[in-house]
Amino acid sequence: MSDDCLFCKIAAGQIPCNRVYEDDQVLAFHDINPQAPVHVLVIPKAHIATLDDVGEAQREIMGVVMERAAHVARELGVAEAGYRTIINTREHGGQEVYHIHAHILAGKRIGPMTV
Ligand code: 5GP
Numbered sequence: 001m002s003d004d005c006l007f008c009k010i011a012a013g014q015i016p017c018n019r020v021y022e023d024d025q026v027l028a029f030h031d032i033n034p035q036a037p038v039h040v041l042v043i044p045k046a047h048i049a050t051l052d053d054v055g056e057a058q059r060e061i062m063g064v065v066m067e068r069a070a071h072v073a074r075e076l077g078v079a080e081a082g083y084r085t086i087i088n089t090r091e092h093g094g095q096e097v098y099h100i101h102a103h104i105l106a107g108k109r110i111g112p113m114t115v
């Protein structure tokens, strides 16, 4: 756990969230400011700041995060229609919370990506 990390505190249960999935390695919860009818964040419980911090030692947990994201999408009933997954990295990527997370956006046709 990283001190002063919002998502570490959520993972530790110190800050509440609207949880949709949890196991010993991963937590998924609804985004507080949803950008689509379904907007869920999937995080590893272990602190990893950004995708740029993912190396060989983080391969397994990131595989688990993505597999659990697909599981969550199926459980929420959005997998068949489809969804978008996004990982934002640092300032130019629009990252606000420096604890890696995969966004799941679904529930409507997500528009084309713009930059
Ligand atoms: P980022 O911009 O870092 O990729 O995404 C961070 C996301 O975390 C944003 O979509 C934002 O709405 C969400 N978020 C920020 N603070 C909280 C919080 O306290 N609880 C929840 N559930 N989501 C949060």
Ligand code: ZN
Binding pocket: 001, 002, 005, 006, 007, 008, 009, 046, 047, 048, 098, 099
């Ligand atoms: Zn953290």
